[in-house]
Amino acid sequence: MSEKRHEIDELGEFGLINRITKNFTLTNSTSLTGIGDDAAVIAAGNDNLLVSTDMLIEGIHFDLSYVPLQHLGYKAIAVNVSDIAAMNGKAEQVTVSLALSNRFSLEAVETLYNGIKAACENYKVDLIGGDTTSSVSGLVISVTVIGRAPAEKIAYRSGAKANDIICVTGDLGAAFLGLQVLEREKQVFLADPNMQPNIEKYNYLVGRQLKPEARTDIVFDLEDAKVIPTSMIDVSDGLASELLHLSNHSGVGVRIYEDKVPVDHQAYETAIEFNLDPVTCALNGGEDYELLFTIRKEDQEKINKHPDIHMIGYMHDRKSENVMITKQNNFVPLKAQGWNHFKEN
Amino acid sequence: MSEKRHEIDELGEFGLINRITKNFTLTNSTSLTGIGDDAAVIAAGNDNLLVSTDMLIEGIHFDLSYVPLQHLGYKAIAVNVSDIAAMNGKAEQVTVSLALSNRFSLEAVETLYNGIKAACENYKVDLIGGDTTSSVSGLVISVTVIGRAPAEKIAYRSGAKANDIICVTGDLGAAFLGLQVLEREKQVFLADPNMQPNIEKYNYLVGRQLKPEARTDIVFDLEDAKVIPTSMIDVSDGLASELLHLSNHSGVGVRIYEDKVPVDHQAYETAIEFNLDPVTCALNGGEDYELLFTIRKEDQEKINKHPDIHMIGYMHDRKSENVMITKQNNFVPLKAQGWNHFKEN
Numbered sequence: 282m283s284e285k286r287h288e289i290d291e292l293g294e295f296g297l298i299n300r301i302t303k304n305f306t307l308t309n310s311t312s313l314t315g316i317g318d319d320a321a322v323i324a325a326g327n328d329n330l331l332v333s334t335d336m337l338i339e340g341i342h343f344d345l346s347y348v349p350l351q352h353l354g355y356k357a358i359a360v361n362v363s364d365i366a367a368m369n370g371k372a373e374q375v376t377v378s379l380a381l382s383n384r385f386s387l388e389a390v391e392t393l394y395n396g397i398k399a400a401c402e403n404y405k406v407d408l409i410g411g412d413t414t415s416s417v418s419g420l421v422i423s424v425t426v427i428g429r430a431p432a433e434k435i436a437y438r439s440g441a442k443a444n445d446i447i448c449v450t451g452d453l454g455a456a457f458l459g460l461q462v463l464e465r466e467k468q469v470f471l472a473d474p475n476m477q478p479n480i481e482k483y484n485y486l487v488g489r490q491l492k493p494e495a496r497t498d499i500v501f502d503l504e505d506a507k508v509i510p511t512s513m514i515d516v517s518d519g520l521a522s523e524l525l526h527l528s529n530h531s532g533v534g535v536r537i538y539e540d541k542v543p544v545d546h547q548a549y550e551t552a553i554e555f556n557l558d559p560v561t562c563a564l565n566g567g568e569d570y571e572l573l574f575t576i577r578k579e580d581q582e583k584i585n586k587h588p589d590i591h592m593i594g595y596m597h598d599r600k601s602e603n604v605m606i607t608k609q610n611n612f613v614p615l616k617a618q619g620w621n622h623f624k625e626n
Numbered sequence: 627m628s629e630k631r632h633e634i635d636e637l638g639e640f641g642l643i644n645r646i647t648k649n650f651t652l653t654n655s656t657s658l659t660g661i662g663d664d665a666a667v668i669a670a671g672n673d674n675l676l677v678s679t680d681m682l683i684e685g686i687h688f689d690l691s692y693v694p695l696q697h698l699g700y701k702a703i704a705v706n707v708s709d710i711a712a713m714n715g716k717a718e719q720v721t722v723s724l725a726l727s728n729r730f731s732l733e734a735v736e737t738l739y740n741g742i743k744a745a746c747e748n749y750k751v752d753l754i755g756g757d758t759t760s761s762v763s764g765l766v767i768s769v770t771v772i773g774r775a776p777a778e779k780i781a782y783r784s785g786a787k788a789n790d791i792i793c794v795t796g797d798l799g800a801a802f803l804g805l806q807v808l809e810r811e812k813q814v815f816l817a818d819p820n821m822q823p824n825i826e827k828y829n830y831l832v833g834r835q836l837k838p839e840a841r842t843d844i845v846f847d848l849e850d851a852k853v854i855p856t857s858m859i860d861v862s863d864g865l866a867s868e869l870l871h872l873s874n875h876s877g878v879g880v881r882i883y884e885d886k887v888p889v890d891h892q893a894y895e896t897a898i899e900f901n902l903d904p905v906t907c908a909l910n911g912g913e914d915y916e917l918l919f920t921i922r923k924e925d926q927e928k929i930n931k932h933p934d935i936h937m938i939g940y941m942h943d944r945k946s947e948n949v950m951i952t953k954q955n956n957f958v959p960l961k962a963q964g965w966n967h968f969k970e971n
Contacts, residue, residue: 301735316754335757338725373654391645417683423723423757
């Protein structure tokens with residue numbers, strides 16, 4: 282019998298997770314939802330608790346040659362808080378585990394924690410635990426966040442129905458373009474260390490990449506407007522990938538309009554400068570940490586004056602037809618080309 | 627002004643944690659206990675939730691040249707479940723995040739998860755989430771465990787009073803000696819790859835190192851006996867280090883008797899073979915994952931027939947006097963010489 286070795290990147294991250302977790306079942310009555318959404322759900326009295334975790338690895342998720350440690354600490358918390366917001370919940374606690382090589386001084390660790398602390402204060406979450414150890418090489422940050430929501434307010438990926446309106450917050454593609462700018466400046470610097478980085482005109486994009494914010498404000502605004510999203514996810518891998526998640530979990534199809542996809546003007550101009558299509562950056566760029574959600578048609582008027590919520594399309598009942606309708610009225614199939622940390626290597 | 631760089635290993639792990647976390651405060655009413663015990667405590671209806679997290683790094687915490695991946699997966703869960711047991715609680719959920727270099731095949735990852743699954747089934751915990759990513763080098767496993775206990779049953783490190791009886795489960799030092807055996811056999815193998823490892827006579831010690839068990843049985847036994855420990859901790863860094871934690875948190879002193887410290891006979895003989903003092907291995911070895919706890923004197927008779935609970939000493943009111951009374955009736959100060967993952971490098 283041959284024992285062929287199979288490479289992980291044949292499957293990709295989602296394939297690997299599916300393969301591994303299909304043998305696991307939930308047995309405790311308090312485990313309400315396991316793997317497969319932005320956060321797991323645990324019974325806890327009147328509310329449910331939401332649990333999510335993310336690991337950031339130096340050389341894979343961040344490059345310390347242009348990511349300041351303080352921003353990295355902030356981002357590590359923000360992206361986890363975003364996963365709780367994506368369930369329509371409120372983050373309350375985090376644990377932070379660090380592995381550090383001896384390249385890092387005490388001062389460097391304190392700078393990292395200054396960012397963690399700034400994010401904890403901004404999002405009103407408490408640091409309640411963690412683990413700190415040395416590493417053979419580089420920095421690893423693993424964060425687990427715990428949030429809370431009444432059961433009836435939790436928004437899963439699976440609740441969208443045909444005719445629901447698709448909404449997205451903020452603007453998309455800027456974080457990806459910020460990364461392109463930073464990578465280009467790094468190459469310029471490596472070629473000639475006397476060159477000063479020229480990123481001022483890209484300040485919005487670079488800020489979106491280095492210090493993204495979780496849209497916890499939207500969770501409060503939806504509560505005030507008495508709107509519970511029928512489905513919800515945060516935009517970490519790119520709009521197209523997240524739309525396909527909602528389609529897949531909810532069993533309905535997606536139609537969005539190209540001219541409704543929100544792209545900031547700095548992102549638009551920079552995309553052109555890089556010979557990239559701005560909407561493609563929005564669809565596939567990732568790391569925007571905006572919220573993508575669906576609402577019932579009758580809730581539309583409750584939030585259609587919100588300055589930062591954009592209605593970009595609607596759900597329909599043919600679940601395999603996930604398309605973007607272009608400005609020329611062509612139907613373009615949506616494809617997930619988001620970030621795959623296994624395929625990047 | 628000089629800006630001196632300070633090295634992390636000047637502080638050690640506990641010093642670093644203290645330094646970093648002293649600026650963080652708990653602000654949410656649901657955050658009952660933060661950093662400083664085996665697990666954090668969160669309000670959740672009638673019960674409290676317990677949260678703990680651990681990160682295992684290849685080359686620091688394990689050596690894949692002699693640690694089978696299946697055992698590693700099992701151990702990653704067991705050591706986290708042990709932290710919940712150390713609060714007198716019951717673990718219910720875990721998240722598992724993995725970073726993997728492309729050295730690992732899909733089959734290797736599945737073997738690791740077979741061990742994780744075996745532990746989840748044995749301890750009746752549900753895998754509810756995680757993150758999977760690539761790494762630049764080696765394997766990183768980060769586990770967060772969530773457990774549960776009624777508020778009045780949670781045992782903190784801080785509750786011991788003078789005259790409380792000090793109890794420890796199982797036997798100590800075997801995991802440390804198992805590691806010595808494995809390291810020796812590795813050196814033999816590196817010197818002559820045709821040599822077969824000779825570990826059969828050390829099977830108990832090697833098993834304690836490679837596949838430790840969390841003492842969840844003791845939590846149930848204490849419940850049956852209607853005993854709530856006044857303080858509790860698990861033995862991960864060595865008995866001496868853990869006793870000093872209880873002394874420090876509770877503000878009382880420790881007296882233990884050398885002849886009461888439980889050491890398995892295989893551990894005893896192997897310590898002698900390695901020219902090590904068996905009781906020193908028990909005091910400083912670490913990774914036993916037994917439970918160390920204190921009980922009120924009046925509870926003593928409720929558990930003194932338990933075959934696996936050993937009463938090794940008592941607390942007294944001079945908190946700076948932490949001693950072991952030797953067989954020759956000498957008083958030896960207890961010192962924490964447990965594992966320090968920063969000082970090992």
